[in-house]
Ligand SMILES: Nc1ncnc2c1ncn2[C@@H]1O[C@H](COP(=O)(O)OP(=O)(O)OP(=O)(O)O)[C@@H](O)[C@H]1O
């Protein structure tokens with residue numbers, strides 16, 4: 001294994017797996033820290049953690065465990081993958097995890113770049129934009145778990161860190177890898193270890209990737225991985241692996257309340273059987289995982305069960321029941337429903353939302369996820385077992401027709 005990656009959630013890890021596979025690295029996603037060695041043909045290993053919204057100490061401990069395992073597999077460089085919308089709180093977990101990994105690797109000059117231009121995430125003057133909006137005006141300020149209320153990544157990250165945060169401005173990135181390396185030197189000399197890097201185009205990310213050759217630790221969204229495979233080019237087999245689709249029943253579970261998911265749910269509701277699960281019904285016990293799975297298994301077509309709701313509804317429900325209580329209850333609900341669906345014969349499972357997908361994948365506990373073709377930017381089809389394929393969609397990814405498209409691609413072989 002050449003590149004060792006640690007993802008702070010499951011959908012985000014599959015996004016990274018997608019980028020690396022498309023760039024020609026044979027990539028496997030692991031569900032948590034494996035208790036077995038990696039297969040010898042794996043060139044990039046992504047250890048997917050569910051560490052984005054857990055207590056800081058736990059996120060650090062899990063990430064260091066993942067690092068130990070990846071080091072044992074012989075990795076030469078490490079990548080910490082977080083969300084392209086920098087999902088975190090003033091306490092963490094991005095800053096503390098990045099600092100702990102940097103300490104363990106004795107790394108200085110650590111790039112921090114969540115840019116992912118194809119989905120509209122760019123970093124300019126240290127600020128994160130989602131399309132033409134600053135992060136804190138993009139809808140992310142309403143996120144149920146990690147409301148993003150500051151678009152200045154340097155300021156937000158500094159709140160989470162022990163050390164100071166530096167900057168690699170766009171002027172250097174546009175000037176190429178040598179200018180970026182020179183800027184990293186001067187920021188290092190000024191005592192800054194974590195360096196927020198501007199990037200507005202894929203070519204900027206490739207420049208950062210080139211500049212990062214030989215550095216032990218890189219951090220960012222999946223975009224930062226665009227340029228990394230080239231640094232290993234002469235060590236790669238050139239065979240990313242063939243994809244085999246899966247026939248059989250398909251179903252969708254959506255716990256994501258993000259803007260893109262709500263549009264996908266609205267579109268799907270008009271075309272196929274869909275069942276809404278409200279927080280009140282879940283908390284009162286009026287709906288159960290068993291009941292919802294039975295309903296889904298009884299439908300023709302592509303059934304959807306969703307809790308996706310608008311920000312006002314989410315806020316009101318959180319006020320009534322408590323944010324953590326609801327989050328835990330929905331996670332348990334989606335995990336149990338997924339288990340019942342797979343036991344009931346579903347072979348193609350589509351999930352929306354990072355926390356939701358994490359709960360589902362942990363419940364199904366596949367040993368590894370093999371990355372297949374891209375469904376929409378940032379979302380690959382994946383094989384989770386002999387008879388099971390999955391698509392784990394990040395909240396804000398995918399076009400309005402994502403669900404139907406995902407079911408189709410999960411069912412088809414590579415051409
Ligand atoms: N109807 C609802 N009322 C209140 N909270 C809800 C409701 N439905 C879902 N939630 C909460 O919203 C959160 C959704 O998080 P999740 O990570 O699954 O989606 P996302 O944030 O859109 O995805 P991503 O992390 O990929 O951006 C969960 O914590 C869940 O408990």
Ligand SMILES: O=C(O)[C@@H](O)C(=O)CO
Nearest residue numbers: 012015083084221354394
């Ligand atoms: O980077 C992204 O936006 C996604 O891969 C993700 O992590 C969302 O949960």
